[in-house]
Amino acid sequence: xxxxxxxxxxxxxxxxxxxxxxxxxxxxxxxxxxxxxxxxxxxxxxxxxxxxxxxxxxxxxxxxxxxxxxxxxxxxxxxxxxxxxxxxxxxxxxxxxxxxxxxxxxxxxxxxxxxxxxxxxxxxxxxxxxxxxxxxxxxxxxxxxxxxxxxxxxxxxxxxxxxxxxxxxxxxxxxxxxxxxxxxxxxxxxxxxxxxxxxxxxxxxxxxxxxxxxxxxxxxxxxxxxxxxxxxxxxxxxxxxxx
Amino acid sequence: xxxxxxxxxxxxxxxxxxxxxxxxxxxxxxxxxxxxxxxxxxxxxxxxxxxxxxxxxxxxxxxxxxxxxxxxxxxxxxxxxxxxxxxxxxxxxxxxxxxxxxxxxxxxxxxxxxxxxxxxxxxxxxxxxxxxxxxxxxxxxxxxxxxxxxxxxxxxx
Numbered sequence: 001x002x003x004x005x006x007x008x009x010x011x012x013x014x015x016x017x018x019x020x021x022x023x024x025x026x027x028x029x030x031x032x033x034x035x036x037x038x039x040x041x042x043x044x045x046x047x048x049x050x051x052x053x054x055x056x057x058x059x060x061x062x063x064x065x066x067x068x069x070x071x072x073x074x075x076x077x078x079x080x081x082x083x084x085x086x087x088x089x090x091x092x093x094x095x096x097x098x099x100x101x102x103x104x105x106x107x108x109x110x111x112x113x114x115x116x117x118x119x120x121x122x123x124x125x126x127x128x129x130x131x132x133x134x135x136x137x138x139x140x141x142x143x144x145x146x147x148x149x150x151x152x153x154x155x156x157x158x159x160x161x162x163x164x165x166x167x168x169x170x171x172x173x174x175x176x177x178x179x180x181x182x183x184x185x186x187x188x189x190x191x192x193x194x195x196x197x198x199x200x201x202x203x204x205x206x207x208x209x210x211x212x213x214x215x216x217x218x219x220x221x222x223x224x225x226x227x228x229x230x231x232x233x234x235x236x237x238x239x240x241x242x243x
Numbered sequence: 244x245x246x247x248x249x250x251x252x253x254x255x256x257x258x259x260x261x262x263x264x265x266x267x268x269x270x271x272x273x274x275x276x277x278x279x280x281x282x283x284x285x286x287x288x289x290x291x292x293x294x295x296x297x298x299x300x301x302x303x304x305x306x307x308x309x310x311x312x313x314x315x316x317x318x319x320x321x322x323x324x325x326x327x328x329x330x331x332x333x334x335x336x337x338x339x340x341x342x343x344x345x346x347x348x349x350x351x352x353x354x355x356x357x358x359x360x361x362x363x364x365x366x367x368x369x370x371x372x373x374x375x376x377x378x379x380x381x382x383x384x385x386x387x388x389x390x391x392x393x394x395x396x397x398x399x400x
Binding site (some may be wrong): 035101146180186 | 282283284285286289290292293294295296297298299300302303322324325326328329330332333357358360361362363364365366369
């Protein structure tokens, strides 16, 4: 391949921009943590979720989530055999206090834990007018609370309803995938406190992570795959009725 | 020289543009935070601020360092995969200062039914009971040891 002078000149600015990303590496807070060596996602096993609400409580406790707002929550689906496209869903207080016994008979019931999908092509990041929402090199979508104006575009843009407006801070707010924990080698608060292993943090760049074996042997799905958001929350045993 | 007799006009325009350019560069340098672009097209310090958030849950590895006896009991039972703080609550403060921060023992009357109360949405293989009928008013701890609640301890499957 030969390049003429014009092509080289055109490539120079691109190379200059790319160099910054090449140099990107380690935040000072966690000296042994290299952002470029990880790619975070999560495995949510619906066949294991018992709807105890431990994840919701742990998340609220760990991250000071205000009452009535949720970075993660659990939904209970009730699906009738004859109307699979129209499930009825309830989530009393986000599942924080567990679920009372269902009064619905027939059909099937199951729990679906939800949280930010940390999408690779996240709609929330695309709509932010001030660049306050960004992707880290390790695949986490975060908000710069100093930059956020509180315009709420991202809250509307998220197809999974994972964002909310923080009533005191007056900025958008969402799951950080416990960034302060995963950069220190810990798992997230929700995964740490899940008693059945229904939620498991997964590092897709780590070849020794059990997620790889699991993905090879199970039929997993992401939520709303038709939106092509590149969601990284993998659901095992996801029913077709889940939205 | 007559060819450029009105060059003074151009010099003034050029000076205005130059001044504007310098003002832009100075302003830009002053307004953009130092850490912007450190890791990508965002403020690098935002990452540090987010990751400096204090921990509330210490993580089971920390617990197991000081309580290997509990780990040994737990690892043999059906609660082997249930992490310490799932029942005992957030205890990072206790881990930092074990002498002065003493954790409160969870109330089994509320704790056990959170997971084991009967609910049709739970996976069918999961052990679940109607607490009133199953325990007949007795504490769960009468028959089950929470760290290793074996079925042979008196409870039925």
